[in-house]
Amino acid sequence: MPFVVDAMLGKLARWLRIIGHDTVYDPSLDDEALISMAKREGRTLVTRDANLFRRAAKEGAASLLINSHALPEELVEMSPALKEASAGSRCTLCNTPLIEVERSIISDEKVPKVSPLWLCPSCGKIYWHGGHWEGINRTLSVLRHG
Numbered sequence: 001m002p003f004v005v006d007a008m009l010g011k012l013a014r015w016l017r018i019i020g021h022d023t024v025y026d027p028s029l030d031d032e033a034l035i036s037m038a039k040r041e042g043r044t045l046v047t048r049d050a051n052l053f054r055r056a057a058k059e060g061a062a063s064l065l066i067n068s069h070a071l072p073e074e075l076v077e078m079s080p081a082l083k084e085a086s087a088g089s090r091c092t093l094c095n096t097p098l099i100e101v102e103r104s105i106i107s108d109e110k111v112p113k114v115s116p117l118w119l120c121p122s123c124g125k126i127y128w129h130g131g132h133w134e135g136i137n138r139t140l141s142v143l144r145h146g
């Protein structure tokens, strides 16, 4: 399920990308732009703003109201909508699907000699299973086991 996330929920938007969801997060979009994007692109609007939530529903856009004020509760609230998640498939910076690459094509010395590696073909960010993945897996296991 693709999402468009309102400006207050940046951290949640990043997590939706980490677990593989097509997620638009653009703090420059106002309420009207968020709703029209949700309708135009078939995205579910994710917001903590009850007024925006009601307005989206009235205008026929799919929307989800988040009541929690922290992760991972925000993700737990969303979990019914997250069934098709696949971890690590999107760039957390720009939402582009990642491609798996060989270490040998990466010239950056700071990238460890591990595999697999994933590359964002749009912004060039490189991902691998390291320190930040362990944090991600901890949060995901909280999500799965409550």
Ligand SMILES: [Zn+2]
Residues within 6 Å of the ligand: 091, 092, 093, 094, 095, 096, 120, 121, 122, 123, 124, 125
């Ligand atoms: Zn990227």
